[in-house]
Amino acid sequence: MHTAKKNTIDWNSPDALEQLAQHIRNPLQSIINVSKTSTACDPKNIEKILFSSSKEINDIVEDILAKVRTNTLSLTYHDRPDIFHIYESNENVRKMCTGELQPQKVAKIDQNWLVGLEREVYGNINQEYLDLNELSYKMAVSERQLHRKVANLVFLTPNKYVRILRLHRARQLIDSYVQQSVSQVAYTVGYKDVHYFSKLFAEQYSISPKQLLGSFR
Structure with a gap:
């Protein structure tokens, strides 16, 4: 069963966008997998997975909105070349x-x-x-x-x-x-x-x- 994990995105990191994509992708993948196998799974288990995954995505969205409201979120990094992180x-x-x-x-x-x-x-x-x-x-x-x-x-x-x-x-x-x-x-x-x-x-x-x-x- 999918268990929601606490959002651990480092918003000060130059790869924050990649971290964000990864954190959203995981619960989305759980939802997609459940959709593919819905006919073969226990309805109660499906409901639990959908709820847990949806809540995880919602928590990330709420975190982003909170940071935007307080002007503490910036996802553009102009002071560090991408090649550094890539390397x-x-x-x-x-x-x-x-x-x-x-x-x-x-x-x-x-x-x-x-x-x-x-x-x-x-x-x-x-x-x-x-x-x-x-x-x-x-x-x-x-x-x-x-x-x-x-x-x-x-x-x-x-x-x-x-x-x-x-x-x-x-x-x-x-x-x-x-x-x-x-x-x-x-x-x-x-x-x-x-x-x-x-x-x-x-x-x-x-x-x-x-x-x-x-x-x-």
């Missing part, structure tokens, strides 16, 4: 880097620059090809400087950095139920070749997007 939480990404990324040693001005770079990438993420020359122009550096700066700060080429961010956004779309199919996810983050997208996704997350989507159904 820290993903061994496959760490292996892509040519050196050890130490976020605490990256100067604030450079962190802000990376945040700006990520904003530009996310703003054009549905484009199949991101022109590095244009990206450099928007970041007020030459293309050579872009390569050098990204390499010095995160030990990646700009193209690999962009790819990691694309796949990170794809994972967010899947985790939050925003898209219903692999092709939708792929197109949203700029991949027209769904097979190639799936291959890259599996390399970064050690699971295919199809398997990940299937695990939520």
